[in-house]
Amino acid sequence: xxxxxxxEQLEFRDALNALLREEVTGxxxxxxxxxxxxxxxxxxxxxxxxxxxxxxxxxxxGGLGLGMVDSVLLAEACGRVVLPEPVVETxxxxxxxxVDILDRGLGNGSVQAIVDDLMAGKSRIAVSxxxxxxxxxxxxxxxxxxxxxxxxxxxxxxAIQLTARxxxxxxxxxxxxxxxxxxxxxxxxxxxxxxxxxxxLNRGGLATAAQLxxxxxNLIQQSVQYAGDRTQFGRPVGANQAVKHLLADVAVQLEYAxxxxxxxxxxxxxxxxxxxxxxxxxxxxxxRVAALAARYAIQVHGAMGYTWECDVQIAAKRVWALxxxxxxxxxxxNRIHEWLLQPNALIGPEYTFGRRSLMIPSSDVGQCxxxxxxxx
Amino acid sequence: xxxxxxxxxxxxxxxxRDWLALHSPTKPLASFDTEAGFAAHREWEKTLSAGNWGMxxxxxxxxxxxxxxxxxxxxEEEYYRAGAPGRVNQNGIFLLGxxxxxxxxxxxxxxxxxxxASGEEIWAQGWSEPNAGSDMAAIRCQARREGGEYVINGQxxxxxxxxxxxxxxxxxxxxxxSERHQGLSKILVPLTAQGVTVRPIRxxxxxxxxxxxxxxxxxxxxxxxxxxxxxxxxxAMATAGFERGLMLRSPARFxxxxxxxxxxxxxxxxxxxxxxxxxDVVRCYMDAEAYALSTYQxxxxxxxxxxxxxxxxCNKIFWSELDLxxxxxxxxILGPRAELQPDSALLADELGSWLDGFLFAQxxxxxxxxxxxxxxxxxxxxxxxxxx
Numbered sequence: 001x002x003x004x005x006x007x008e009q010l011e012f013r014d015a016l017n018a019l020l021r022e023e024v025t026g027x028x029x030x031x032x033x034x035x036x037x038x039x040x041x042x043x044x045x046x047x048x049x050x051x052x053x054x055x056x057x058x059x060x061x062g063g064l065g066l067g068m069v070d071s072v073l074l075a076e077a078c079g080r081v082v083l084p085e086p087v088v089e090t091x092x093x094x095x096x097x098x099v100d101i102l103d104r105g106l107g108n109g110s111v112q113a114i115v116d117d118l119m120a121g122k123s124r125i126a127v128s129x130x131x132x133x134x135x136x137x138x139x140x141x142x143x144x145x146x147x148x149x150x151x152x153x154x155x156x157x158x159a160i161q162l163t164a165r166x167x168x169x170x171x172x173x174x175x176x177x178x179x180x181x182x183x184x185x186x187x188x189x190x191x192x193x194x195x196x197x198x199x200x201l202n203r204g205g206l207a208t209a210a211q212l213x214x215x216x217x218n219l220i221q222q223s224v225q226y227a228g229d230r231t232q233f234g235r236p237v238g239a240n241q242a243v244k245h246l247l248a249d250v251a252v253q254l255e256y257a258x259x260x261x262x263x264x265x266x267x268x269x270x271x272x273x274x275x276x277x278x279x280x281x282x283x284x285x286x287x288r289v290a291a292l293a294a295r296y297a298i299q300v301h302g303a304m305g306y307t308w309e310c311d312v313q314i315a316a317k318r319v320w321a322l323x324x325x326x327x328x329x330x331x332x333x334n335r336i337h338e339w340l341l342q343p344n345a346l347i348g349p350e351y352t353f354g355r356r357s358l359m360i361p362s363s364d365v366g367q368c369x370x371x372x373x374x375x376x
Numbered sequence: 377x378x379x380x381x382x383x384x385x386x387x388x389x390x391x392x393r394d395w396l397a398l399h400s401p402t403k404p405l406a407s408f409d410t411e412a413g414f415a416a417h418r419e420w421e422k423t424l425s426a427g428n429w430g431m432x433x434x435x436x437x438x439x440x441x442x443x444x445x446x447x448x449x450x451x452e453e454e455y456y457r458a459g460a461p462g463r464v465n466q467n468g469i470f471l472l473g474x475x476x477x478x479x480x481x482x483x484x485x486x487x488x489x490x491x492x493a494s495g496e497e498i499w500a501q502g503w504s505e506p507n508a509g510s511d512m513a514a515i516r517c518q519a520r521r522e523g524g525e526y527v528i529n530g531q532x533x534x535x536x537x538x539x540x541x542x543x544x545x546x547x548x549x550x551x552x553x554s555e556r557h558q559g560l561s562k563i564l565v566p567l568t569a570q571g572v573t574v575r576p577i578r579x580x581x582x583x584x585x586x587x588x589x590x591x592x593x594x595x596x597x598x599x600x601x602x603x604x605x606x607x608x609x610x611x612a613m614a615t616a617g618f619e620r621g622l623m624l625r626s627p628a629r630f631x632x633x634x635x636x637x638x639x640x641x642x643x644x645x646x647x648x649x650x651x652x653x654x655x656d657v658v659r660c661y662m663d664a665e666a667y668a669l670s671t672y673q674x675x676x677x678x679x680x681x682x683x684x685x686x687x688x689x690c691n692k693i694f695w696s697e698l699d700l701x702x703x704x705x706x707x708x709i710l711g712p713r714a715e716l717q718p719d720s721a722l723l724a725d726e727l728g729s730w731l732d733g734f735l736f737a738q739x740x741x742x743x744x745x746x747x748x749x750x751x752x753x754x755x756x757x758x759x760x761x762x763x764x
Contacts, residue, residue: 004677224761245752259673266379281666336658349628
């Protein structure tokens with residue numbers, strides 16, 4: 001039993017943090033809002049040279065062989081700066097799905113070249129799942145992997161009809177996608193397709209939860225700063241208990257959401273049979289703290305918090321957008337209710353980490369081969 | 377990160393489970409806030425201690441097993457799973473014990489720890505005074521040094537377990553000219569000493585769970601000074617850290633309560649309940665699990681040599697508010713019968729101890745530093761907000 005991140009995992013997170021804090025400022029995010037593409041290609045190149053797009057591929061494919069526990073820290077860092085580009089989606093959703101497909105020998109060899117191009121920065125790929133009615137930055141992708149029913153399809157972007165939609169968060173470039181699920185695009189269907197899509201959904205929920213954590217941190221930090229700087233009645237507004245207690249409440253929720261997200265990352269990697277529950281718990285906990293952080297951040301900023309000028313809106317709007325991505329609260333609550341309230345649920349203090357056995361039967365792990373590779 | 381138990385940890389769990397299955401009382405003991413219940417709980421502490429289960433994290437020399445914090449959590453999980461009795465000596469084993477280990481002399485450890493682990497000596501805490509509650513630095517109760525003794529005069533209040541306990545660890549003003557956090561010392565006082573008057577205070581639940589204590593020229597040997605004279609505040613803060621932190625309210629307690637809540641909800645599955653009850657049941661379970669996960673994270677960090685910081689204040693807020701929510705939800709499930717005292721076997725069977733737990737939960741957000749004080753600590757020391 002060791003519920004800590006390793007020094008290497010934290011170092012990599014810190015390195016990414018350092019780069020992102022330098023490069024992803026409020027000013028530069030606003031510049032993206034004004035641009036047609038909404039995309040900073042310079043930053044993309046920097047991330048490429050850091051190896052961010054190769055992280056989740058096994059070393060045998062030329063990747064770095066990292067897993068969910070590693071990447072969840074990186075997703076949090078991306079959330080922390082409200083990164084507009086869908087780096088987390090590439091890292092935690094598209095890459096593991098491609099690995100799953102290769103591991104299962106699906107796609108008749110067409111996928112290998114896509115993986116190579118992705119790692120080399122020559123192409124981009126986006127994943128559409130039926131739970132999300134919109135796809136972010138679909139128009140910037142060369143390939144779309146899309147779920148429909150229990151099928152997983154791989155299509156060049158020009159085979160898809162895209163209808164642009166505007167999000168509350170100007171960083172997001174949403175589209176509704178429509179395509180004919182023709183057999184030539186189909187990678188998997190039936191049980192295999194459903195298993196792939198279920199894994200995609202859990203990784204998507206986890207990735208979103210991790211970003212929401214980072215967003216909550218961002219909002220707390222901005223609010224603490226402002227409450228210390230802004231003076232009224234001859235003292236900082238942050239000296240008032242009423243203000244302190246708002247932010248303390250967010251800090252408490254954050255403290256108790258963090259290990260839930262870490263557990264979900266581990267579970268997606270190592271005990272996929274419990275992943276539905278762990279991910280839904282993580283998504284709900286992260287949603288709760290991030291929504292509270294957004295609400296209180298605006299409150300603490302007073303009238304400034306309601307302006308376009310104030311950077312609180314950048315993070316708050318991302319929170320509002322992500323809350324219902326990869327399953328809104330009702331979806332995740334329903335999954336937990338079903339799991340917890342079933343007659344034979346293993347619940348109680350002795351089951352915090354699942355059944356009391358050292359080995360997970362290999363049949364459970366086999367469901368998504370890539371997850372077994374997750375590094376501890 | 378590795379969220380599986382080692383074979384040794386699994387064996388330890390099995391050993392705890394087997395022992396508790398054999399020894400744990402089959403019927404709940406009477407409340408330790410009654411004379412008979414207190415005696416029964418003291419007996420249970422002796423049974424635990426005879427099996428070397430009194431305080432598993434302590435060194436063997438003091439009656440422990442030298443277990444690490446992960447084993448401690450496993451022990452607690454099994455303890456609550458078995459429904460074993462509450463720890464009447466929790467002030468001693470969870471609060472004073474760790475403080476003694478850190479600040480006590482070898483002679484003091486040898487004198488006090490084994491008797492604490494065995495339940496022979498049960499401890500009360502003497503910090504608050506009528507005019508020193510949340511503002512604990514306003515303590516006035518005096519301990520004057522006279523030769524090899526301290527002479528104590530003044531009053532303490534809200535001393536949990538003091539009605540039947542044997543000893544008290546308190547914070548006293550040893551320097552009469554000092555103010556606030558200076559000049560305080562931590563002194564151990566036998567409640568049987570001449571000049572000590574213990575007056576029980578009836579609590580919300582009707583029982584005398586705490587007391588006020590009057591000291592009238594009470595003489596204790598200087599040996600009973602814990603740590604240095606004048607260092608009482610720092611030592612008390614360390615104790616408060618244990619209280620808010622890992623030890624006093626282990627997550628298993630809330631996980632077990634929320635498991636019982638899920639079971640209660642299932643039993644009432646046919647009732648026409650407020651639709652939001654199910655959501656609250658599930659939320660309680662998840663929050664208890666979040667508390668457990670957070671504790672495992674802290675324990676893992678401590679096992680690896682890391683420290684525990686002011687974020688312990690988050691703990692106190694989280695578990696006390698969770699405890700309230702668990703019991704409020706249970707009473708909502710019981711509906712109009714929730715107000716009934718379970719004073720017959722039939723009713724006790726039907727209603728469980730939810731009402732008792734609900735009443736007790738009212739105190740959780742107050743003792744060990746009110747949640748308002750905890751929120752100040754978080755805002756100022758964790759978030760770095762201005763004090764004034």
